[in-house]
Amino acid sequence: MSTARAAAILLGKELRLEFRTRELLNATIVFAIVVEVLFSFAFNPTPAESRHYGPGLLWIAFLFSASLMLHPSFAREQSNDTLDALRMAPVSSFSILLGKMLANFVFLTLAEVVLVPVFAVLYDVSLAGIVGRLVLVLVLGTIGVIVTGTVFSAISAHARMRELLLPLLMLPILAPLLIAAVESTSALFSQQPYLDQTWVAFLAGFDVVFFTASWLLCDFLMEE
């Protein structure tokens, strides 16, 4: 079976599993909204200030949500040893990882689709005219978060205290991505919105580096 076909089947399985209960997605979205609201209590920003600090808040909320959401990705497979079944299936280990990455990408994107409009309403940030460019930045940033996060979810699934370990492994490594994503989002939220090509290129580079690394190292992640 080709990698793409196997990954697509696994993606279908992950989506089916999640949409039966929608527990993970609901919890993630509510958590991120709570973060956004708490920010307003903590800083009480004026409209100008929220344009300035908003991108940072948005990406911090995404990163925290991802670090919560990615944990069950592999841990869920452990309760019934279903990861062993996946390993025994005649598919490459990369397709297992890719299927998980695609599913997590869909989940985080869905959360963002809810969060960005809520953010725009709460903090009076106009999205008119920048939607296309914002989607580009969000997609590139989300790929980076998901690629590294899914790999670390596979790593931490074997450890003790794994719920706590995943954010610890993931957040420091994502520091450059956070800077690039926040800077490119800030450029879009400014008075004269523009696409900051340096930072967008940096985001794309981050994605390529870690996607290649996870492709090269996935056999080690999946071994028993």
Added chain:
Amino acid sequence: MKSRIVGSAFAAALIIFAGYAALYIAPEEATMHEIQRIFYFHVSAWVATFTAFTIVFVSNVAYLTTRSQRWDSLGVSAAEVGVACCSIGLITGPLWAKPVWGIWWTWDARLTTTFIMWVMYICYLMLRGLLEDPRHRATLSSVFGIFAFLDVPLVYMSNRLWRTQHPQPVFFGGPNSGINPTMAKVFLLCMVAVLVVMIPVLLDRYRLECMRCEMEELRQEIELRSLDAQSRPVKEAL
């Protein structure tokens, strides 16, 4: 054993002499005066940190390709030594920055990179502590180590693009760069001295880790044998 005592004594003598040279032999710097002397050890600690983290990366890759437990032991030893040297760098840096820049800390490219690197390698050591199965520990921490090492240049680049406050490179930094020859000699001495201390510490830690692994294997074998001994009467009865 004898050679190790001689080696340790030599390393101790060298680091003491380097300390003396940094404080008394090197000439005083024109603008920063005495406080600049901390650089002899600050920069050396930084060189040692990078050497150690490069060793971690090489051992991570080597472990994944050869699956030899020894590479994993070398990796953890170098990570611990690297975190220690990085801590020295992170402590001496603010001590220098407060009188010269007027602030203890700033989010400039090199500071941020070092800080993130320090956190990442502490996480690497924590991850190892939380993975119980030795094979999983070695494999998964190697994968994490490779990711962390790949991240270092990205952290640096992103912060360089973002904001930076560090002095321009003093060595090879353009026509007006370069330092007094005595200073250069003391610098070299301090760097060599720190590396000469670092390497025996690393090797000792490596030996300790190898012994630990061996002990763990022996303990498992004893457990297996005693289980076997317990089950023998049952088997015979059957």
